Each structure stands twice: as structure tokens, then as C-alpha cells.
């Protein structure tokens with residue numbers, strides 16, 4: 466059986482992108498990304514989503530390989546972000562009679578982005594499209610992670626076309642389903658994808674998860690990464706944890722440092738945490754770490770410790786950027802502690818206290834503020850901070 470055939474009548478026609486360096490022009494793609502599209506072939510044929518414009522030619526080639534000269538009758542649009550929609554016009558030129566199937570919001574976006582004149586079929590929650598032998602039912606999933614997002618269900622194959630939900634960074638290395646490749650390569654990238662792209666929308670994701678559980682899918686076809694079959698319980702659990710902002714015991718230490726003094730504090734806090742029994746500690750020097758990796762770890766762990774020197778009477782810029790990204794994701798609670806250094810006027814620690822207030826996070830330890838170089842007094846304060854945090858964590862559930 467060709468790996469493109471996921472089930473009888475359901476074919477994978479997506480593409481890999483191994484050359485774009487930053488997804489959304491923001492998030493690094495060290496292992497690439499896939500843009501997944503699927504054919505549902507009954508007496509009539511539907512394509513579910515398209516791919517990024519640069520890969521439109523490859524999409525058409527993949528479609529031709531699967532259905533030869535048969536026509537595509539419908540394009541189902543689950544999501545309008547251009548990584549999935551920017552080949553719509555190329556598709557319409559190849560299949561001039563194609564009908565675009567989606568909800569009113571998505572169809573308005575087709576017009577707004579592409580000025581498309583393609584025929585449309587507007588559907589609503591629960592509507593069904595009969596392809597002759599296979600049917601598709603539409604289920605709205607607004608704000609996962611755009612307002613028009615929906616998912617499409619094929620009951621005869623118990624297959625859910627889930628849009629971005631359950632997607633990951635990472636191109637597909639040969640296989641398509643999670644039993645045709647090594648799923649272990651994707652868990653961290655799923656976390657990073659979720660934290661970067663979807664992280665702000667925990668509550669809509671929880672609602673969507675409820676609907677997905679009700680359907681009990683045997684196959685989940687997302688728009689990025691592997692098709693999930695064997696690993697569905699793990700995928701749903703991971704999404705449930707992240708969208709409910711439930712952190713596992715562990716500490717993210719994210720800091721900036723101009724000349725190494727704040728970094729010295731970070732290193733000593735990490736050591737004191739380890740001595741207090743904490744084993745999961747993720748260190749990120751923000752001059753070098755991409756924020757998506759820090760956000761990934763922040764969605765995974767329950768504790769955040771941030772350090773910053775004072776710079777121009779404010780936070781060190783990479784620290785300020787990270788805290789803005791954290792605030793934008795509406796994370797309701799983390800054990801939070803902070804530390805900083807200054808030369809002549811301390812501002813960074815005050816700014817981080819203001820950040821804690823804005824987030825409504827009760828600090829988990831006394832802040833440490835150090836003037837100029839490292840000292841035994843600073844070390845003692847770092848130890849106290851680490852011990853206070855360790856006391857708040859449930860280390861017994863660390864594995």
C-alpha cells in the first residue's frame with residue numbers, strides 16, 4: 466500500500482518545507498515543517514486544505530499522482546492562514562469548476578485575501594457533504610487559533626481533519642502516519658508549536674478537545690506533522706495539559722546577562738535548586754535562546770525564574786521581549802521568582818515585580834537584587850530563593 470493512502474478513499478497529498486527558516490517569520494524551523502492536505506475520494510472528490518503558495522506546484526503534482534485526470538469537486542477550507550490557503554487560486558486555475566466549502570467567516574477571508582471568484586458552498590455547524598460513499602461533517606472550532614477555524618469529520622473512516630490542532634513543527638521524514646515514522650521526534654516540536662502558535666487560546670482548545678473526544682477518532686489528520694493513529698491518547702493528553710496550562714514539576718530559568726554577573730546568579734540558583742532535589746531544570750540565556758524554546762518549556766513546567774540586568778533604566782531587552790510573549794499567552798499561574806543586577810540604579814527587579822502583578826502571579830520566593838559583582842551575600846540570597854521555590858514544588862511527582 467502506498468503511504469499516501471491513509472484509509473481507502475483518504476489520501477495524503479501534503480508537502481514538506483525544509484527551506485523556510487522561520488514559521489510566521491518568527492519561529493525557527495530547524496527540522497522544517499509540513500503543510501498537510503488530504504483528498505477524500507468518493508464518487509465525488511474533496512480536497513481538505515491546500516499548502517503554502519511556494520509549494521502549490523508540488524501539491525498539484527501529488528494530487529495528479531493520486532487521482533490522475535479526475536476532477537476535484539470541492540475544496541474544504543478548515544483554516545484560512547496563508548500557509549494553508551495561499552494555493553487556493555492555483556487550485557482554482559487547475560480545477561475551474563471547484564467549489565469552496567467552508568463557513569461564512571472563512572469564505573469572507575477567501576474574498577479578502579485573494580479576491581477569489583470561485584463558486585462557494587457555505588456550511589454551518591453539523592452540516593454534511595455527501596461525496597457518494599464517504600461523507601464529511603463540519604464542526605466549528607473558533608479561535609483554534611483563528612476565528613474561522615473548523616474541523617471536518619469523515620464518519621465512515623472515523624477520521625478527523627483537525628486543521629492546526631494537534632500539529633507540530635518538523636517535516637515528515639518518509640512516513641506519513643505515526644507508525645510509519647518515529648513519533649519521538651515530534652513531541653518537543655509539538656509543545657513548541659503549541660506554545661508559539663496556539664498558546665494564547667487555551668479555553669477554545671479545551672472546548673475543541675471536548676468535541677474531539679466525543680467523536681472518538683481513529684485517525685487525526687492535522688495540517689502540520691504526522692497523521693496520528695497509534696499515538697492519539699498521547700496527543701490528546703499533551704494538548705489537554707498544555708491548553709489547561711497544567712505544568713509538570715520543573716523549573717525554567719530564563720535570563721539575560723551583559724557581562725556574566727546575572728548569569729552567575731542564574732548558575733548558582735540552578736545549583737541550589739539541584740541541591741534541593743529539583744531535577745528538571747531548563748536554562749535559557751536569552752541572548753542566545755530563541756523565545757519559542759523558552760515558551761515550550763514554560764508550557765511544560767510549573768515554575769519560571771527570570772533574571773535580568775538593568776538596561777537603560779529598564780529590563781534587558783531580550784528579557785522584556787520574553788515577558789511580553791509570556792503575558793500574551795494568558796498563562797493563569799506559574800510559580801514565579803526573579804532576580805537581577807544593576808550597576809548604579811536598580812530597575813530590572815522592580816519591573817519584574819510589576820510583571821508578576823500584571824499576571825496576578827504571587828511570587829514564590831523573595832526577589833534577589835545584586836549591585837555590581839557577585840558576592841557571598843548574593844549567593845546566600847540565591848540559595849534562599851532556590852530553597853523557597855523547591856519547597857513550593859511537588860518534587861515527588863518528578864520522574
Ligand code: FEO
Pocket residue numbers: 544546548549610629688689
Ligand atoms: Fe498552520 Fe494557523 O496555520
